[in-house]
Amino acid sequence: MIKMANKNSKGFKYGAAAILTAVIVIIIAVVVNLIVIKLDIQWDLTTNKIFSLNKTSVDFVKKLNKEVTIYGLYDNTKAEVGDQNAILNELLKQYQNASDKIIVKYVDPDKDPAIISKLDPEKTKQIAKGDILVSCGKKLDVIPANSITYSQSTQYGQDTSLMVENYLTTAIKRVSNEKTPTVYYTTGHNESIFVDEFNQIKVAVEAGGYYTKALNLQTEPKVPDDCETIFIMAPKSDLSNDEGKKIQDYLDRGGKIFFAFDPVIPNQNMPVFDKVLAEYNLSLNYDKVKEGDDSRYVSGDPNNLLVALESNAIFGEIPAGQFALNMPNSRSINILKAKKEALEIVSLARTSEKAVGMQVDQSKGKDINGPLDLVVAAEYSGGTQDSRILVWGNAAMFNDKLLTQNTYQILAVCMSWLIQNKDDMGIPPKSLNFETINISETNANITAIILIGAVPLLIFGLGTFVWLRRRHL
Incomplete structure (x- = not known):
């Protein structure tokens, strides 16, 4: 004879509550899953x-x-x-x-x-x-x-x-x-081949929303009107006077130029480049920088500089050690003492006091004692439109073979300041490297046994114990 459970007994009440709770949980889980699938959450x-x-x-x-x-x-x-x-x-x-x-x-x-x-x-x-x-x-x-x-x-x-x-x-x-605005790179002065040696810069510029084109000022009547900025990368010969005038006219119209110079060979002068830079109270030093602080150059090579960018008006506050740059074979930039109204000059990177600018041509004078400016930004706001220039005493660091992630990021920040395009994307890259936990094969097997076997058995055992206890209440 089957004995019916008493509806008023504690066992019946606990059992009914457990079944009802399970049903509610299942219904909630099903509804949540349907919502997630429907909304593709x-x-x-x-x-x-x-x-x-x-x-x-x-x-x-x-x-x-x-x-x-x-x-x-x-x-x-x-x-x-x-x-x-x-x-x-x-x-x-x-x-x-x-x-x-x-x-x-x-x-x-x-x-x-x-x-x-x-x-x-x-x-x-x-x-x-x-x-x-x-x-x-x-x-x-x-x-x-x-x-x-x-x-x-x-x-x-x-x-x-x-x-x-x-x-x-x-x-x-x-x-x-x-x-679509265009960024031009100059040719005609034995510059390094932009699309071959500086292809990563080309890719970075185009990633900023610009087209890139070659510009030969020996044949062009002027800098094109669609020019957003000009790259002059490692020129080995000077501008002609006519080219210098075209460059100056472009800057007077609110132009922006990215200069990168490598150390020159003896008996080489660039007076027209110096004339353009002089409008911003800058000039080229005809030297090759040798660092005397052994913590600021690659071991064994005092010409291979390790430079940390300094906090400044362009980059703001920079924590110590962030954006360290590797600058092999650099020349220094001279900031002239003359004052010019509406001109702002900012040194972005410099050597230690122990550095020396070794004159490539001793006829140009004595070696220059540090600290030496390696990267300088200048902005002139006294014309009809603001003009800006960035002058680097190193072009080799931007070469595809030497370009580092830090240099790439700094280039993006420099371009953002130079062009000041409000629509510039500037979306940072995302690292695909993930932290991993390395464990031995034995530990992996033990972990698998615990997760696959022991934990489910423990849950099953606890469930059985609770069920038996409630059954006899």
């Missing part, structure tokens, strides 16, 4: 937020009033968790979620070889598999697959950063704008 728990868009990107794409299409030239279905394509898939999804003007398409050139010719019929973009393309109307921007991440060797190993968000948001800005 996700949480980015990575330290560097590599699966999330920077606020700058979100704010910009939300304001788009034109349709922009992003093409991923790879098979997005083969992306594995943690690899580059998987990260790209998630970032592109975030762009779509941020704006209904963003359309994302994936095309594998192996399956559809005609897509490259269709998107670039003139074959001027050098498109390849793995690239990201951004299109709006007739404008097309290409983000090469090899620039999506940036790696450099450090004393702790390989440091890899994700660069693609800055490039993507900048490309969206560039193709959706009616006009």
